[in-house]
Amino acid sequence: MAREFSTVGVVGLGTMGAGIVEVFARNGIDVVAVEISAPALERGRATLKGSTDRAVAKGKLAEADRDALHERVHFAVGLAALHSVDLVIEAVPEHLDLKQRIFAELDRVCRPETILATNTSSLSVTEISVATSRPNQVIGIHFFNPAPVMKLVEVVRTVVTAPEVVADVEALCARLGKVDVTINDRAGFIANALLFGYLNHAVGMFESHYATREDIDAAMKLGCGLPMGPLALMDLIGLDTAYEILDTMYRRGGRDRRHAPVPLLKQMVTAGLLGRKSGRGFYTYERPGSPLVVSDGTTPPATESAVADGARAIAKVGVVGSGTMATGIIEVFAKAGYEVVSVTRGMEKSAKVCEAVKTSLNKGVVRGRLAEADRDAALGRISWSATLDHLADVDLVVEAVVEELSVKKALFASLDEICKPGVVLATTTSSLPVIDVAMATQRPADVVGLHFFNPAPVMPLVEVVRTIRTSPEATATARAVCAALGKTGVVCGDRSGFIVNALLFPYLNDAVKMLEASYSTADDIDHAMKLGCGYPMGPFELLDVVGLDVSLAIQRELYLELREPGFAPAPLLEHLVTAGYLGRKTRRGFRDHSHR
Numbered sequence: 001m002a003r004e005f006s007t008v009g010v011v012g013l014g015t016m017g018a019g020i021v022e023v024f025a026r027n028g029i030d031v032v033a034v035e036i037s038a039p040a041l042e043r044g045r046a047t048l049k050g051s052t053d054r055a056v057a058k059g060k061l062a063e064a065d066r067d068a069l070h071e072r073v074h075f076a077v078g079l080a081a082l083h084s085v086d087l088v089i090e091a092v093p094e095h096l097d098l099k100q101r102i103f104a105e106l107d108r109v110c111r112p113e114t115i116l117a118t119n120t121s122s123l124s125v126t127e128i129s130v131a132t133s134r135p136n137q138v139i140g141i142h143f144f145n146p147a148p149v150m151k152l153v154e155v156v157r158t159v160v161t162a163p164e165v166v167a168d169v170e171a172l173c174a175r176l177g178k179v180d181v182t183i184n185d186r187a188g189f190i191a192n193a194l195l196f197g198y199l200n201h202a203v204g205m206f207e208s209h210y211a212t213r214e215d216i217d218a219a220m221k222l223g224c225g226l227p228m229g230p231l232a233l234m235d236l237i238g239l240d241t242a243y244e245i246l247d248t249m250y251r252r253g254g255r256d257r258r259h260a261p262v263p264l265l266k267q268m269v270t271a272g273l274l275g276r277k278s279g280r281g282f283y284t285y286e287r288p289g290s291p292l293v294v295s296d297g298t299t300p301p302a303t304e305s306a307v308a309d310g311a312r313a314i315a316k317v318g319v320v321g322s323g324t325m326a327t328g329i330i331e332v333f334a335k336a337g338y339e340v341v342s343v344t345r346g347m348e349k350s351a352k353v354c355e356a357v358k359t360s361l362n363k364g365v366v367r368g369r370l371a372e373a374d375r376d377a378a379l380g381r382i383s384w385s386a387t388l389d390h391l392a393d394v395d396l397v398v399e400a401v402v403e404e405l406s407v408k409k410a411l412f413a414s415l416d417e418i419c420k421p422g423v424v425l426a427t428t429t430s431s432l433p434v435i436d437v438a439m440a441t442q443r444p445a446d447v448v449g450l451h452f453f454n455p456a457p458v459m460p461l462v463e464v465v466r467t468i469r470t471s472p473e474a475t476a477t478a479r480a481v482c483a484a485l486g487k488t489g490v491v492c493g494d495r496s497g498f499i500v501n502a503l504l505f506p507y508l509n510d511a512v513k514m515l516e517a518s519y520s521t522a523d524d525i526d527h528a529m530k531l532g533c534g535y536p537m538g539p540f541e542l543l544d545v546v547g548l549d550v551s552l553a554i555q556r557e558l559y560l561e562l563r564e565p566g567f568a569p570a571p572l573l574e575h576l577v578t579a580g581y582l583g584r585k586t587r588r589g590f591r592d593h594s595h596r
C-alpha cells in the first residue's frame with residue numbers, strides 16, 4: 001500500500017514554490033506554505049492568487065474550485081509550522097549551504113517518518129541529504145516551470161534513498177497527474193543537463209551581438225517548434241537561478257566550458273535584472289511577475305520600413321538547382337507573386353522540377369489551401385531554363401545546388417559575370433561559410449545566405465546570413481524578401497550552424513552522450529524533453545527523423561569550426577552511422593522503425 005500524503009509542506013514560495021503549492025492544492029492535498037518573512041509570504045500568496053485567477057479567467061478552473069484550492073493552503077513564516085506534514089518540498093534559492101541548513105532544521109522540526117524532498121535543479125541531493133539524520137528519507141522531486149502546467153517530474157534517488165520512499169513519491173506523482181522519470185543523482189538530472197548548455201550558448205550569441213534577442217528566440221521557436229525561445233525561457237526561469245544552476249553544473253559536471261555562465265549573466269544578476277520576476281531580464285515586462293513583454297529601447301519597430309533600411313526592389317528572382325530545396329523555394333517565390341526563373345543543369349531536370357512544383361501546388365488545391373486560379377497564376381510566373389544566361393535580368397538569385405564548396409564557388413563566379421549590378425546573390429548553404437562563396441565574386445557586399453528550412457513551403461523561418469563583407473542594403477533586401485514571402489527572416493553572422501543548427505545539434509549530441517553513459521533510456525530522455533520543456537519531439541525521435549548521418553556531419557562541422565571540446569561528436573552517434581543505422585530512412589536509428 002502506498003503511503004497516504006494528506007498534508008505536504010512547501011518551503012520557499014518563489015517562481016517554483018508557489019507553482020508547487022498550486023499543484024498539490026489543486027489535487028485535494030492540504031498544503032502548509034512557508035516563507036522566510038512576512039513580505040515574502042505575501043508575495044507567494046499573491047503569485048498563487050494571480051495564477052489561479054488567470055486559470056479561472058481562461059475557463060480552466062471553476063471559481064468554486066479555486067476557492068476550495070485556497071482553503072487548503074495555510075501560509076506561515078518559519079519552518080516550525082511544518083511539524084505534522086507527511087512530506088516537505090523545499091524550493092529555496094539554489095545554494096547548497098542554504099539548503100543544507102534548511103534540511104537540518106526540517107529534520108528537527110518534522111515527524112520522524114516525514115519524507116524530505118528538494119526541488120533542486122542541479123545540486124547534489126546526496127549532499128543535501130547528509131545534513132539530516134534520515135538520508136534514506138530524502139529524495140529529489142524536480143518540478144518544471146511552470147509547475148501547474150508542465151507534466152514532467154524528475155524523481156531523484158540517491159544511493160541511500162529507501163526504495164519504498166521512491167515508490168511512494170512515484171505514486172504521489174501519478175496522483176498529481178504528472179509523469180515521472182526516476183533517475184540517479186547527477187548534476188542537472190536529465191532535462192537541465194541537456195537544456196542549460198543550449199541556454200548558455202544562446203546567451204553567448206546574444207552577448208557577442210551574433211543576432212538580436214528577438215531573432216535568436218524566433219529562430220528556435222519557428223525553426224524547431226519550441227514553445228519559447230531560449231532568452232525568453234531564461235527570463236522565465238530567473239537569471240539568478242539560471243546562473244546558480246550553470247555554475248553548479250560547471251563545477252559538478254566535469255567543468256564543461258559550455259556550462260561556465262556567460263559573463264553577461266552575472267552582470268545582469270548583479271544589476272537586478274532577474275527576468276520576469278523582477279520585471280526585466282533579456283526583455284522588459286509590464287511589471288514584476290507579469291508574463292507580458294512590453295517595448296523597450298531595443299525593441300525593433302513593429303513595421304520595419306524596408307525602404308528606409310535601403311532594401312532594393314525585387315520583382316524577378318532566379319533559383320538555381322533541382323533538388324528538394326530548390327523545388328520548394330521556386331514554389332514559395334512563385335506563390336508570393338514573384339516572377340521566377342528556374343535554372344537547372346538540363347531540360348530533363350527542369351521537367352522534373354516543374355512536375356514536382358505542380359504536384360506540390362496541386363496538393364495545396366486539394367487541401368483547400370490554394371485556389372485553382374492562384375495555382376495557375378503561380379505556375380505562369382515560372383520560366384524554366386537550363387542556362388545561367390537567363391539570369392541576366394533578375395533582381396535576386398537564390399542558389400540551392402549540391403552542398404560542395406567548389407561547385408558553389410564556380411557557380412557564384414559565373415553569376416558574377418552574368419548578373420546585372422545591384423543583384424543580391426544568395427546561397428542556401430546550411431554548413432559552408434557564406435564568405436567563401438562571396439569571395440568567388442567581385443561583389444561580396446551583395447552576397448548573403450538565405451537558409452531556408454525543409455520543407456520550404458511549410459517552414460516559417462529563414463536565416464539571413466550576413467558575412468563581414470555583406471552590405472546593410474543587401475541584408476535589408478534579404479529580410480524584406482523574407483517578409484514578402486510570409487516568412488520570418490532572422491539575421492545572424494556567418495558562423496557554422498548559423499543560429500538554429502548551432503543551438504540544436506550540440507543538444508542532440510549531448511542526449512546521445514547521456515544515453516551512451518547509461519544514465520537514462522532513450523524513452524525517458526525523450527519524455528523528459530517533451531513533458532518537461534514542451535519540445536514537440538524528444539532528441540532521439542528528432543535524430544531518427546533528421547538522419548543520424550546528417551546530424552553527425554553538422555556536429556562535426558561545429559566541432560571543427562568552434563574547437564569546443566564539448567561539441568565532439570558522441571562516439572555512439574559515429575558507431576550507429578558506421579553501422580548504417582541512419583534513422584527512419586534506413587528503418588533503424590536509435591529506434592527500430594521496421595514494423596511501422
Ligand SMILES: NC(=O)c1ccc[n+]([C@@H]2O[C@H](COP(=O)([O-])OP(=O)(O)OC[C@H]3O[C@@H](n4cnc5c(N)ncnc54)[C@H](O)[C@@H]3O)[C@@H](O)[C@H]2O)c1
Nearest residue numbers: 012014015016035036040091092093094120121145237241
Ligand atoms: N526557476 C525554475 O525554472 C526552476 C525550475 C525547477 C527547479 N528550480 C529549483 O527550485 C528552487 C527554487 O528556485 P526558484 O527559481 O523558485 O527561486 P526563487 O528565487 O524564485 O524563490 C526562492 C524563494 O525561497 C525563499 N526563501 C529563501 N530562503 C528561505 C528560507 N530560509 N525559508 C523559506 N523560504 C526561503 C525566497 O524568499 C524566495 O521566495 C531552486 O533549487 C531551483 O534550482 C527552479
